[in-house]
Every structure is written in C-alpha cells, then in structure tokens.
Amino acid sequence: MSTVEQIVKNEPLEEIVTVFALLKPHRQLDMLIRRHNRELIQHGELEKTYKNLFEAGILTGGEKGLCAKGPNWKAPKFVLEKRYT
Template sequence: MLDLEGIYKNESVEDVLLHFAPRTPYPSIDRMYVNYKFEIVANGHLLETYQRVIREGKLLENGKPLPEKDPNWKEPKFVTNNKYGIE
C-alpha cells in the first residue's frame, strides 16, 4: 500500500512534484500538503518550487492539466529505491 503521508511528510517538495505532477493535478498535490504538511503551502514554498522546476526544465507546462517530463527530469530516489510502497 502506498504511504502518501510518509512521502509528503519526509521527501523534498521538488521530489514530490517530480514524481506526482506528471500524473496528478497541482490542486491535488496542494491538497495533500494541506493535509500532511500545511506549512509548505502556507509559506508559498510549494508554488515557488513548482515554478522553479518548470524554469529548470524538469517539468514542461503544455496547456493541459498535467505537465510533462522535460529533458532534465530525473526520477526521485525515493521512487527508484521502491520506498513507501511505490512499484
């Protein structure tokens, strides 16, 4: 079973975005941070990080609800290590 709470509480905001943004709309990611680590949303860190990964070419906004993986995208280590039940 996927441990979403563990991911949102323990992993960097950038890594969470790199994994979830191509498959989950931003408002859903925002809502998960509100549930598990509110201060990330309250201080603007989530939006700042999202904008930065777009600028750095890790995610590509395409006019659709979900961004695409850009050439500089790398799978986060928590995913490659199969942490939190991710397969």
C-alpha cells in the same frame, strides 16, 4: 499511515512535486500536501517549486492540468530506492 502520507511527510517538496505533478493537477496536489504536511507549503513554496522545476527543465506543460516530464527529468531518490513500495 498511507504511502502518500509517508512521502509527503518525509520527502523534500521538490521531489514530491517532481513525481506527483505528473499524476495530479496543481490544485489537487496543493490539497494533498496541505492535508498531510501543511507546514511544507505555508508561504507559497509550492508555486515557487513549480516555477523552479519548469525553469530547470524538469517539468513541462502537459495535458488536462497535469505536468509532463521535461528534458531534464530524473526520478527522485525515493523512487529509485523504492522506499515506499
């Protein structure tokens, strides 16, 4: 199992988006999550999560379809603990 697959299967959606939205545009992130954990975003949760993260100042608009770190961005627990290195 790949590292990305482990993260998508084991971590909360909000934490996944907090990290991967900086690296992948919305459409690619949607496909990535659907490939590894379809149930996580079955009912529009991805769009709601993006909206909540933008409103909370965790993410902000970036370049080329990517997000940027907002003023309230903090690394998720799984990143700080280096669970998947």
